[in-house]
Amino acid sequence: MTAPLAAAPAAEAIQKPPRGAGEKPSLVGLSRAGIGAELAAIGVEPKQIRMRTAQIWNWIYARGVTDFGDMLNVSKDMRATLADAFTLARPEIVAEQVSEDGTRKWLMRFPPRGAGRPVEIETVYIPEIGRGTLCVSSQVGCTLTCSFCHTGTQKLVRNLTAEEIVGQILVARDRLGDFPDKSTPVGAAVPSEGRLVSNIVMMGMGEPLYNFDNVKEALLIASDGEGLSLSKRRITLSTSGVVPMIPRAGEEIGSMLAISLHAVRDDLRDILVPLNKKYPIAELLDACRAYPGLSNARRITFEYVMLKDINDSAADARELVRLLRGIPAKINLIPFNPWPGVNYQCSDWETIEAFSDIVNRAGYASPIRTPRGRDILAACGQLKSESERMRARERLALEAMMADSED
Known part of the structure; x- marks a missing residue:
């Protein structure tokens, strides 16, 4: 993406794409x-x-x-x-990949809207012992060009509609047998009890707060007690820091909030998350302190990708603690997930543990996120709808990077 930051769309700037002549409207995604x-x-x-x-x-x-x-x-x-x-059609599944750790990634295709063309996105399911988390996309591509993120290298095509966002959840529940009278595929890695899709994170492709209306409509359906019936405490909306929309997210959606922070200094965050040039750290954290419903029971999660010799020093950890003082928070430390062409490396494991210890001693929960689905490019920061077309030499490069990061 080469467009300057100023070209990033406002929340309602991109209109819903019209349907083509003769195309039946769907009842999925409607209030x-x-x-x-x-x-x-x-x-x-x-x-x-x-x-x-x-x-x-x-x-x-x-x-x-x-x-x-x-x-x-x-x-x-x-x-x-x-x-x-009308129609109730699901998105087309172009490809389904299953990681060696049980993570599933679906490449989904949506039909052309009006004079447009078919578009593709990726959705990821992460099974764990006590829950199954679905990572849902909100846009085709992204405008934010975060320098460590694979998705940020794909130009924004358009916003997803509420139908298309909800459709990802329905597809996952279909494929996992998570509806009544449907069975779980033999051998599928799923939670041992309860709902198979128990948690939703808006952490897939795109910036959810730049598609506010459609994300809101979809998440209200997801949390409806007579609908998909997921608790709002099991729905997390992740933003890179679209400050003006954060209060609305709390008031109108009421989900949990995650902030892609990744740096404790504006000069570095300007590089890692260019949106910071518009909404710097102090302004972002002020919005977090005022987030509606914020409490120790409804903490904000701060996502922090660990980049070797970039943002992983003990001084960075101490500054992170200082910045977050007074905010009920949890800090997720994310070992960097490599992708072809990237210049960053993952921090050494000892460095990540030392960073976590400093944050933990200050009283903040600081789990180190176990990388999931790296082998199918399904890990945090790796989603990109063209990934299934990766050339052989790019896959070999990725495998080499992953091997180096595990040494």
Whole structure:
């Protein structure tokens, strides 16, 4: 991406792409009011709209149906009418990769919108003992050009719609057998109990706060008790620091917040996260201190990628503690995940542990995130929708970098 920072879009600057002629609208990703409006438009009687909306909502999100014909408590004539007018289609799965550690990555393709072209994004599922976390994308590409991030090398194509964001969650639940009457694939790595998709993190491709309206609509569906029914405490929205939108995220979405910090000095963060030139560290942390609902039970997570000889000194750790004083927080230390062409290296493990010790002694939880899915380019900072087209020599280079980082 070569466009200057000033070219980054405001939250509502990119409009939803229009549908092509003859393309059926989807009911996925619509609010209840939106579904009701669509039903009214096809002539459903006003006195039936509330009931029909509740039925459709339950079938889409609680039961996971993809065919109106399976909505068994809806009359046969109404099912036919719905099928003629609307779709419940999922995104196309172009590729599914499974890491040696059980992490799954899906390359998903969405159809062209209006005069556009098909677009692709990546979504990642990370199974752990007590939970299954889905890393969801909000944009095709990204404008932020963070220098350590593979996604930042892909130009922004467009925002994803609420339908496309919710669609990623539905696909994951489909593929994992996480809907009633569906079975988990044999041999799949999943949590031993409870929901298979128990947590959502908006940490995939794109900056969620530059696509605020669609992300909001999607996450409200995800947290709806009669919808996908995920607790807001299990939904985390990650931002690189779009300061003006942070209060709205707290007030209107109410999810947990994660900040991609990665540096404790403005001069360095200007390089690592160029958005810092617009919203420097002090301004960002002031917004964090004022985040609605902030408490010890609803801490902000600060993401900090560990870059060898760049941001990993003991002095950096002490300054991080000083900066975050007074903010209920957890600091996730992320060993850098390499990708072809990058000039950074991961900090030595001893350095990461020493950094963590300083932060822990100051009273902050400071887990070191175990790299997951590196072998399929599914780890933090590695997502890019063209990754499945990587040339053989680039894959060999990646394997060499990973081997060096593990020595």
